[in-house]
Each structure stands twice: as C-alpha cells, then as structure tokens.
Amino acid sequence: MTTPKWVQDAIFYQIFPDRFARSKRLPDIGFEAWDAPPTHHGFKGGDLYGVAEKLDYLQDLGITAIYLNPIFASASNHRYHTYDYYNVDPLLGGNKALRFLLDKAHKRGVRVVLDGVFNHASRGIWQFHHVLETGAASPYKDWFHFDSERLNGHKHWGAYPTPHEQHLIQQEGSLKAIGYQGWWNLPALPKFNTNTPAVREFLFDISEYWVRFGIDGWRLDVPGEIDDDAFWQEFRRRVRAINPEAYIVGEIWHEAQRWLQGDQFDAVMNYLVTAAALSFFGGHRLDMGVVNQAGGLHNRVHPNMQAYDFANELDRLFNLYKPEITCAQLNLLDSHDMPRFLSCAGGDKNSLKLAWLFMFTIPGAPCIYYGDEVGVDGRHDPDCRKSFPWDESRWDKDLLDYAKECCVLRKNHPALRRGEYERLYTQDKVAAFRRTLKNESIVVALNASDEERKVELRAPAKKPRVLFGSQENVSAQNDKVLVTVPPRSGVVYR
Numbered sequence: 465m466t467t468p469k470w471v472q473d474a475i476f477y478q479i480f481p482d483r484f485a486r487s488k489r490l491p492d493i494g495f496e497a498w499d500a501p502p503t504h505h506g507f508k509g510g511d512l513y514g515v516a517e518k519l520d521y522l523q524d525l526g527i528t529a530i531y532l533n534p535i536f537a538s539a540s541n542h543r544y545h546t547y548d549y550y551n552v553d554p555l556l557g558g559n560k561a562l563r564f565l566l567d568k569a570h571k572r573g574v575r576v577v578l579d580g581v582f583n584h585a586s587r588g589i590w591q592f593h594h595v596l597e598t599g600a601a602s603p604y605k606d607w608f609h610f611d612s613e614r615l616n617g618h619k620h621w622g623a624y625p626t627p628h629e630q631h632l633i634q635q636e637g638s639l640k641a642i643g644y645q646g647w648w649n650l651p652a653l654p655k656f657n658t659n660t661p662a663v664r665e666f667l668f669d670i671s672e673y674w675v676r677f678g679i680d681g682w683r684l685d686v687p688g689e690i691d692d693d694a695f696w697q698e699f700r701r702r703v704r705a706i707n708p709e710a711y712i713v714g715e716i717w718h719e720a721q722r723w724l725q726g727d728q729f730d731a732v733m734n735y736l737v738t739a740a741a742l743s744f745f746g747g748h749r750l751d752m753g754v755v756n757q758a759g760g761l762h763n764r765v766h767p768n769m770q771a772y773d774f775a776n777e778l779d780r781l782f783n784l785y786k787p788e789i790t791c792a793q794l795n796l797l798d799s800h801d802m803p804r805f806l807s808c809a810g811g812d813k814n815s816l817k818l819a820w821l822f823m824f825t826i827p828g829a830p831c832i833y834y835g836d837e838v839g840v841d842g843r844h845d846p847d848c849r850k851s852f853p854w855d856e857s858r859w860d861k862d863l864l865d866y867a868k869e870c871c872v873l874r875k876n877h878p879a880l881r882r883g884e885y886e887r888l889y890t891q892d893k894v895a896a897f898r899r900t901l902k903n904e905s906i907v908v909a910l911n912a913s914d915e916e917r918k919v920e921l922r923a924p925a926k927k928p929r930v931l932f933g934s935q936e937n938v939s940a941q942n943d944k945v946l947v948t949v950p951p952r953s954g955v956v957y958r
Contacts, residue, residue: 466708466726466788467711467730467731467788467789467791467792468681468709468711468730468792469709470575470709471529471711471730471731471791472791472792472829472881472882473528473881473882474529474829475528475529475824475829475830475831475832475871475874475875476528476529476530476531476577476794476829476830476831476832477522477525477527477529477530477531477831477832478530478531478532478533478796478799478800478831478832478833478834479515479530479531479532479533479834480533480542480800480834480849481510481511481512481515481532481533481535481543481556482507482508482509482510482541482542482543482555482556482849483502483510483834483849483850483851483852484510484515484518484834484851484852485510485511485514485515485517485518485852485854486498486509486510486511487511487513487516487517487557489511489513489557489561490511490513490557492509495508495509496508496509498851499851499853501846501847501850502846502847502850502851503846504845505540505541507541508541509555510556510851511555511556511557511561512535512552512557512561512562512564512565513557513561513564513565515530515532515565516561516564516565516568516569519568519569519572519574522574523572523574524868525832525837525864525867526867526870526872526875527574527832527871528573528574528575529574529575529576529577529680529829530569530574530575530576530577531577531579531683531794531831532576532577532578533579533800534546534578534579534581534685535552535553535556535562535578535579536549536550536551536552536553536581537551537552537553537554538553538586539588540586541849542800542849544581544584544685545585545586545587545588546585546586546589547585547586547587547588547589547590548589548590549670550670550673562677563677563678566677566678566679570678575680576679576680577679577681577682577683577711577713578679578681578682578683579682579683579685580670580671580683580684580685581685582656582667582670582671582684582685582687582690583647583655583656583685583686583687583689583690584646584647584653584655584656584689585653585654585656586652586653586654587651587652587654589654591604591607591608592604592607592608592654595608595610595615599615599616600615600616606657606660606662606663607656607657607660607662607663608644608645608655608656608657609639609644609645609654609655609657610643610644611639611640611643614643615643629641629642633649633651634649637649638650638651647686647689655689658690658692658695659692664695664698667699668699668702671699671702671703672702672703672706675703675706675707675710676706679710680707680709680710680711681710681711681713682703682710682711682712682713683713683714683715683794684713684714684715687714687715687723687729688714688716688723693722693727693728696723696728696729697728699712699728700729711730711731711792712728712729712730712731713729713730713731713733713792713794714728714729714731714732714733715732715733716732716733717733717735717759717760717761718735718736719736719784720732720785721784721785724785724786724789726786730789730792731789731792731793731794731828732793732794733794733796733799734781734793734794734795734796735760735761736764736781737781737793737795737796737823737826737828738761738795738797738798738802739761739764740769740774740777740778740781741797741805741819741822741823742755742758742761742765742797742805742808742809742819743764743765743766743767743769743774744769744771744774744893744895744912745816745819745822745910745912746765746767746808746809746810746812746815747767747768747769747815747893747912748768749809749810749812749815750765750767750808750809750810751807751808751809751810752765752767754803754807754810754843754844755803755808757802757803757843757844758802758803758808758844759801759802761802770890770892771890771891771892771893771894771895771912772890772891774890775887775890775895775897778826778885778887778897779887782826782827782885787827790827790828791827791828791881791882792828792829793827793828793829794828794829794831795828795829795830795831796823796830796831796833797819797820797823797832797833798833798848799833800833800845800848800849802844802848803843803847803848804833804836804841804842804843804848805819805836806836806839806840806841807841807843807847807848811841813839813860813862813863814952815952816836816863817863817866817953818910818952818953818954820866820867820870821870821908821910821954821956822908822910822954823870824870824871824873825873825874825880825899825906825908825956826885826897827885830870830874832867834852835850835852836863836867837863837864838852838853838858838859838860838863838864839859839860839863840852840853873931873932873956877904877906877931877958878901879899879900879901879902879904879905879906880899880906882901883899883900883901883904883906884900884901885897885898886898886899886900888921889909889919889921891917891919892917893911893912893913893917894909894910894911894912894913894919894949895910895912896908896909896910896921896947904958905958906931906956906957907921907923907928907945907947907956907957907958908954908955908956909947909949909954909955909956910949910954911949911950911951911952911953911954912952913951913952914951914952915951916948916949916950916951917948917949917951918946918947918948918949919946919947919949920944920945920946920947921944921945921946921947922943922944923943923944923945927940928940928945928957928958929957930955930956930957931957931958932954932955932957933949933953933954933955933956933957937949937950937955937957938955938957945957
C-alpha cells in the first residue's frame with residue numbers, strides 16, 4: 465500500500481468555485497449579487513483567477529492543499545452536470561485560469577486536487593446529445609443506459625420529461641419514465657455505461673489529461689455508483705503511472721474497505737469522523753432538524769454520546785484500514801453536501817473550536833470548508849454554499865485566529881501528522897489521547913462539558929510543555945500529570 469507522502473502533512477481547504485472569490489479579469493455578465501442569499505440555479509461569478517488572488521490569505525491561514533469542487537464546463541453553478549470534460553468552464557476563466565492557478569499555487573508549495581465526476585454527465589454532453597438527435601443510429605447509443613424500446617422508436621422519444629413522465633420517474637425510475645437512466649433518477653444527470661469499452665477509455669483519458677496538465681490528484685464523486693473494481697483499479701494505474709504522488713480520494717460516506725485495499729483509492733472523505741465530532745462536541749447543542757439534512761450522516765449522529773463511546777468509535781475508525789490509509793484520510797467537519805458544522809451545532813462556536821482541535825490532532829489530513837474559519841454558517845444546499853464574505857468587518861476574528869493556531873500546531877509537530885494514536889482517558893464528556901512519533905509524545909485532552917475538569921494521567925513527565933492552552937493547565941507530580949481542562953475547550957501538551 466502506497467499513499468502520497470505529502471498528504472499526511474497536508475492541510476486542505478475545500479473551495480466551491482462559484483462562491484469563493486470573483487476576480488476583475490472576467491466580465492460580470494449578469495451574476496447574482498455576491499452577498500445575496502445563494503439560490504439553487506443562480507451564479508455568483510467566482511472564478512479560478514479569484515482563487516489565485518487569494519493564495520496569500522490561504523497561506524496565512526495555514527493551507528497547503530486545495531480541493532476544488534467541479535470546474536469543467538457545465539450549465540449548473542455546482543458543475544456536477546459536466547458537458548465538456550476537457551475544458552474548464554468559461555465562467556471560471558477556462559483552461560488558462562486553471563494553468564494560472566496551478567502555477568501560482570505550486571510555486572508556493574500548495575497542491576490542487578480536482579473533483580472528478582465520472583459516474584454521470586449532463587444532457588449537454590456531445591455523446592448524449594448525439595443519441596437524442598439520431599436515436600439507435602448513433603454510434604454513442606451504448607455510452608449511456610437507454611431504454612431499448614424508446615431507442616428503437618417503439619415509444620415516444622424526448623429529451624426532457626413531461627409532467628406525466630416526471631410523475632412516473634417517482635414511481636418507476638428514470639429508465640422507464642424518460643428512456644434513460646439518470647443518477648438517483650435525475651433526468652439532468654444521465655449515467656455513463658462504464659461497461660462500454662469506449663466509455664472507459666474516454667474517462668481514463670480525461671483522468672490522465674488533467675494529471676499531465678499538472679493537478680495533484682482527484683476527489684472522486686460518488687465512485688461507489690461505478691460498481692466495478694476493475695474500473696477503479698485501471699483508473700489508479702493510469703493516474704499513478706503519470707504521477708506516482710497523485711492523491712486519489714473517494715466520496716464514500718460509510719466504511720470503505722472494498723476501495724481501500726491498495727489497488728483503488730488512497731483514502732475517502734472521512735464522514736464517519738464528521739459524525740463522531742458532531743455527536744461528541746455538539747452534544748445537546750445540536751440542531752437535529754439541521755443535522756437530519758446531512759445526507760448519509762443523519763442516522764450516525766448521536767447527541768448524547770459520552771467520552772467512552774466517542775473513544776470507542778475512534779478506536780474502531782482508526783483500525784478499519786492500514787495505518788498508511790488512516791493517515792491519508794481526508795478528515796472534514798462539513799462540505800458542500802451537508803449543512804455547515806456551525807449550523808448543525810446551533811451556532812455554538814465552542815463546538816466548532818473543539819472539533820477543529822480534534823481534527824487537527826488526529827491521524828488524517830484535516831480539511832476546512834471555505835468560510836468556516838470566519839464564521840460562515842448555512843443549512844442545507846443552497847444555504848451551505850454561501851459566498852465568502854471578503855469584507856473583513858464581517859469576519860469572526862476569534863474563530864479565524866483559533867483556526868490559524870490549529871494549523872500552526874499541526875505543522876510544528878510531526879507526531880500529530882504521522883504519529884501513532886493511543887487512547888488515554890475517558891470520563892463523562894472528557895477524552896484524552898496521545899500521538900507518538902520517535903521521541904515526541906503529545907497528549908490532547910478535550911473537555912466537551914460545561915464545567916472545568918481535572919484529568920490525572922499516568923506518565924513519566926517531569927516538565928510537560930503546554931502547546932495549546934495555558935501552562936497553568938498542566939502540572940507534573942511524580943509519575944503523574946494533572947491536566948486542568950476549562951469547560952468547552954482543550955489542552956495539548958508535550
């Protein structure tokens with residue numbers, strides 16, 4: 465099993481391109497007002513030049529890697545409806561803008577990972593459009609999952625569902641209702657037929673093209689929908705043959721042993737850690753009405769979770785895969801696919817701070833969703849995809865400073881990035897663990913309760929040095945260390 469070495473040291477930042485930063489290089493052709501509430505179909509005009517212009521901000525925060533939501537030509541603001549995989553959307557600046565961003569980022573040592581949507585495309589992609597125009601005569605008829613009766617003219621053929629067909633989609637699924645299979649029965653997202661050799665070659669070529677262009681890896685959208693190990697094994701071979709250090713991370717919301725055997729993905733988006741963090745640090749402050757909008761997490765979040773159960777869940781998660789994979793996992797608290805952590809936690813900032821300190825001190829690469837660090841909140845889509853507020857008077861500077869401290873802490877201590885994990889203490893709403901690498905041993909104590917707690921740990925430490933918190937929080941007594949953890953906060957010492 466080989467995972468890219470750089471990932472263990474990375475601090476990721478996820479960017480939804482239309483909402484992060486708008487440059488002055490591209491014209492405003494009629495975008496929504498930047499600060500207006502986001503809509504499902506509206507465009508704000510963020511672009512890749514804008515991302516490049518904010519690299520100073522990102523590096524000051526502590527970011528070393530960027531994960532971009534889809535950037536290829538699409539008629540949707542989220543760009544999961546791809547119609548041209550070889551061209552960056554003109555609204556984002558086209559291929560020149562990506563080249564500009566990659567060059568600027570790489571000069572600073574910042575990696576860039578793209579979102580690969582290979583399970584489905586849009587109705588606008590050429591091969592699908594060709595079949596709509598010519599039916600069974602099209603050489604692309606096997607590129608998607610078409611209903612053979614419609615394709616051969618035995619039933620009405622049409623590109624868009626009628627109201628009656630829309631009703632049938634709910635009853636029978638998209639294949640019978642409108643003549644082709646859509647992802648989750650969505651007519652706008654025709655699913656590729658990856659059993660067709662030409663489709664496989666098309667998708668592999670796309671993956672190779674952009675790695676040669678200079679990207680540092682792929683985040684794979686709904687890869688489990690391509691239920692074919694051989695497909696992903698070949699994908700990995702193609703990508704890693706070009707760049708042996710390319711990162712391949714899949715969007716899998718549950719346990720992912722199938723894909724993490726060393727022959728497919730390097731890691732997955734660690735939504736299971738997200739659920740544990742929400743449960744323990746949010747606790748009774750969680751707004752379950754918001755949490756229940758969080759896709760595959762709603763039945764995994766338990767607001768009454770105590771430290772013992774929390775530690776048990778971490779032990780389970782950190783032993784699901786080989787250590788190399790665990791240290792390469794993409795750990796996150798929220799994303800474009802779920803309400804923001806702050807909103808899930810009922811607006812409680814301390815829940816977010818605790819979760820950050822936890823995420824930055826456990827195995828795996830931490831990932832901040834754009835705007836979380838300045839207090840951006842948001843319920844489910846489209847609210848979780850708000851525009852970044854570049855007016856600094858609107859920033860929560862306390863949260864921003866805390867996020868920066870977490871980044872510095874992780875960067876300064878290799879044990880937090882590559883060290884072994886060991887559970888030390890659990891009591892009520894207090895948990896402590898240790899990360900150890902060679903001669904460096906770091907203890908993290910997290911208090912999710914509303915009261916100050918004292919934690920006694922057996923450890924031969926005569927002069928423990930506090931790395932996060934106050935020196936008064938930690939004292940040594942013979943073979944014991946006494947840690948005083950203020951309410952709703954954490955202490956880290958070496």
